[in-house]
Amino acid sequence: MAKYIIKRLLQFIPVLFLISLISFFILVNMPGDPIDQLLMSDPEMTAEDLQELRKAYGLDQPFYVRYVKWISKVLQGDLGFSRTYKIPVVTILKRNMPRTIILATSAFIFALIIAIPIGIYSALKQYSLMDYFWTIFSFVGFSTPSHWLALLFIYLFAVHLRILPAAGYRSVDLPSGALGPFLDRIRYLIMPTVALGLINLASWMRYMRSCMLEVIREDYIRTARSKGLGERVVIFKHALRNALIPLITLVMLSIPAIFGGSIVTEQVFAYPGMGQLFINSITGHDTFITMSIVMFLGTLTVTFNLIADLFYAVIDPRIRYS
């Protein structure tokens, strides 16, 4: 077991290294560079000026030199300087990242607190009318494109009914009172949360149902029933605990995808988080911001893959790793 954990932890570093190398390579080879954009704003510049600027920014150096320069800085905790915002990348991330973490967390909680009870209910009442209803619901849920759902929400709740704000993350003039700012943020979070969380809600619900169905057919559940335990104890103490193990694994594996999905959701709702920053930094050739976000999401993916595997190994004694 300890050997397995160490082996997995050691794989962590080369994977992240490869991700950074490949993404840096892609970004450096993107057509156009920030200097071209400067030219657009100031057509008076000559070819020599451009060359001068490229030299000043180090854009004329080969890929590997730029990569080594970048990574050695990053390893010292310096994420670089944003060429479009003219401030350190860390400052921008400190501003935008918490907003995305809030959005992703609320989508996560929204999906989980609905998926688990309904999954259990559907499994216990298999083939009932409500079970069919939720089955259809989950099919619809994971076939709904989240950007379209977001547009429908905006049309319905913001344009038509005018009860929720269409875009942004908070009002310009915050309402007063102790709870005012908090409730204001919630209002702005409702639509993005549902749009982002729905796919996970649908798939977790289905998965909870099938795990539960599998578990309640097990012998130990029959044993628990036959020794006279109450139905509530059997379901919640014996069945649910075992059914939750595979669900928790799936949930952990989906967390990075929630952050990835927020790129699209933030774009629709003009929510100024990391996702929007990411798209702007790609189109604006702001390499250091793009790299930082790719590496953040990469670390998240690799970490949660690792946690899910280790969790499974620790929690389920039937699984042994060599």
Next chain:
Amino acid sequence: MANTQVNSEKLHGLTDKSESYGRMVVKRFFKHKLAIVGLTIIIILIMLTIISTFFGSDINRVQLLNRFKAPTAEHWMGTDELGRDFFSRIIAGGKISLSLGIIVSLTSVIIGSTVGAVSGFFGGLVDSILMRIVDFMISLPRLPILLVMAAMMGAGFTNIIVILVIFGWMGVSRVVRAQVLSLKEQEYVLAARAIGVSTPRIIFLHILPNTLAPIIVNASLQCGGAILQESYLSYLGLGIQPPTPSWGNMLMNARQYLTSAPWLAIWPGIFIFFTILAFNFMGDGLRDAFDPKLKGR
């Protein structure tokens, strides 16, 4: 006495089902109601795109006096910001999205099953190298890397296909590898090898056909997935570029006219939704049809 009668009836029942596996699968697929719904939707969509290729009006004909017309008898889905007939554009976008989905899923499935088969059949170093690559590809943050690659390669139909295939083949290869690992130990493979059948022939003619079930299910689900990812990329401006219509870039375009012309946002989404739903239904139906454990349920 009664007991033996029941047994012989059971046996009789079994021998009656002497139809081929293929026919059984087809029969079970057609019993699956949702799968039929899915198949019907996809056939209708394909028919619409074929009909429009021959009889459709010009999708790029600009009529500035006819901008933002709500749906009428002449323009079934209204017109867009340049007065172009929206229904024709939806169908043209469907042609792009559907063909993209089908090409992506077929190509990824072919690559994935080849990798999986080679990996499972040869084992050893080849296997561990290929599977490390698969592990690595799976641990990449998918959407961000897709976006960065789309920005590098330049948006466009072919490039989007290439990018989606690069990230689309790993799932199939894992499934196929696992199947091949167990199949290659079976006696019929040994027999084939004993009479001197070449290795590629064994892999492609004797082993792979037996792993067809998960491959086909995967292809169906992946088709829907590819269409969804294309629409995300196009929505973010890094996919199919206007004036070529795609459901994704039509949605992006609709965002700014949401108050005045909501149908521009509603229709493309409905088409994406039903297409993905149809492929999911089909995938589900196929999975049930192929799975002998579900017999009789």
